[in-house]
Amino acid sequence: MLQLRMRKTAIIFVMAVGFLNQTHAQKKYLYQDAKAPVEDRVKDLLSHMTLEEKVRQMDMYRGDFFKEKEDFAKGKSAEKIGKLGIGAIHDLYPRSAKMINDLQTNVIKGNRWGIPALIMCEMLHGYLDEGSTAFPMNIGLGATWDTSVLDKVGKVIGMEARAHGVHFGFGPNLDLGREPRWGRVAETFGEDAFLNSEIGLAFIKGLQGDDLKSDRSIIAEPKHFAVHGIPQAGGNSS
Template identity: 40%
Template sequence: MKDTQPIYRDASRSVAERVQDLMSCMTLTEKIAQLGSCWVYELQDQQGFSKDQASALISQGIGQITRVGGGSTLAPLDSAKMANTIQAHLIHHTRLGIPAIVHEECCSGYMALGATCFPQIVGLASTWMPELAEQMTTVIRTQMRAVGAHQGLAPVLDVARDPRWGRVEETFGEDPLFASQMGVAYVRGLQGANLRDGVMATGKHFLGHGISEAGMNCTPVHLGPRELRDVILMPFQAVVQQAQLASMMNAYSELDGVVVASSRAIMTDLLRDELGFDGLVVSDYRAISMLYDYHRVAGDEAHAAYLALNAGIDVELPTTKCYGSPLMQAVQSGLVSESLIDTAVERILRKKFELGLFENPYVDVDRVLSVYVTPAQRQLARQIAQQSIVLLKNDNQVLPLSKTVKSIAVIGPNANEARHLFGDYSHPAHIETLLEKQPELATLLKC
């Protein structure tokens, strides 16, 4: 008798057929596993990848792996090898062999050791050149796919209207139309012409996150419906309808008294039904747990899982807390229907098939170094930096500088520390600063 492979393994079949076939093979436990994630370090010990830890954490599969490169100090080649090892474990040591999506941060460059650091996004916006945004994210896509990463948690599409907000630097600024144009270019470069060679862009933070009370990162947002739609929504609508955005991330905040991560009106009715978004929705880090331990709108983790899943959040990041055993308990108690889980799992599997993970789960490690920090990439980073410079006039001696001044003293902790000039989502700023004791004394540089 001739062996036949299951439909979901047959690349000649449509994505819809493959998704439905795979869904029909899955147990409830395996489905729930696809809604979760885990940090790369949860699968490691001091010797590297740990089969024992992997067997304990991902024996039923996993939806996403969090930041193989960006959550570690692995160089690009080692990061690619680690991604391959994790995928091999999933393929050969789980019943159905479903690969994982590896996600990374990439606001102003792939946030990993050895990747090209570009100017921060507000600097990119200052170029007024969307074509540079697309060129930049084309480089990011090339570097990420080379090491086995498939999803980038960018761009930030929040419209910056409050300078007190500490994440203004990650945005394209205060103009919604311009943020839309830059966002569309960013997404097109990152995703490419086809997701099989592209990186899923993730618009964030849906919705209203950038104008939270007092400029704090998780405080309430107070918006009228007209400003919400005419200003705040515009960049998100543009990337969904003009650039086919593949993924969206929720805002941490509450919007007019309703926590966004629990709001079906925002995450489904507005995002999917009105804007026409048909991609994957991932939680901001710990946003689902925060329904229980920060916002206090959920009584426990099972209730938080129900609220988020019902709202329309498909994947819990960065690691599984609520979308694991608490979600299973919610199903068993009747709080969550299995059909609600099926809807989210179908979206996840669809993206895995569109990314080509079942045909090409591994990367060619021999190719990795050829796409890292090339002269052309360095030149592009320099070009963006040069074009971002804004020339201001010193009318009426706003700065008390005479034309005879030959040198200026730059004083403070940033005076002679290049690392402090990197964007907040760059490896030197985000990871290396956690590993080294920073100088506490102010410095002075004479220029």
């Protein structure tokens, strides 16, 4: 159910920023009308899709399937793209506009409703790629006790991610660092639940901005909440 809600949010997001192919079908459907209410467009699009097409929107593939070195690999990715569309691609980290544009063009043309792929990447303490801003590790960011700083950090990360064609960020990490033997305490904002919630909320607001239509905003995915941050005997149980 959580995945379904996230995917619906993703569909609303790509519609809001105008990614859906407006000239794909000869018939003018409501979902292709950028001036129509987003919820109405989503309902219209879902009403036309087959069960298989909806299920495919729940799929998520590794970025390695879609590129050779830093270029889009059309032949390599043809089987994954297919004719039903692609839900999401994670850890792609596109380094050029041509790479991500070539990929999305093939995904959009490869399904009859012109739905692009949702690009998802890690954003622990910065957009993870060469040339992007690397902020202090989360344990250091939490030690600032400063929500205004975290809002600014989120804004920079969101802007740099969107500039690379990324829509969805795996972050912030809201696990509580209460087990010093656990090797990933540095990924947390600390041990205090209230501090984590306030710092994390500021981070999320920074990433998402005031409007997802902005070319500087992305969808934030707070994580991990259960199990991952509660290691057994100090071991990383993932």
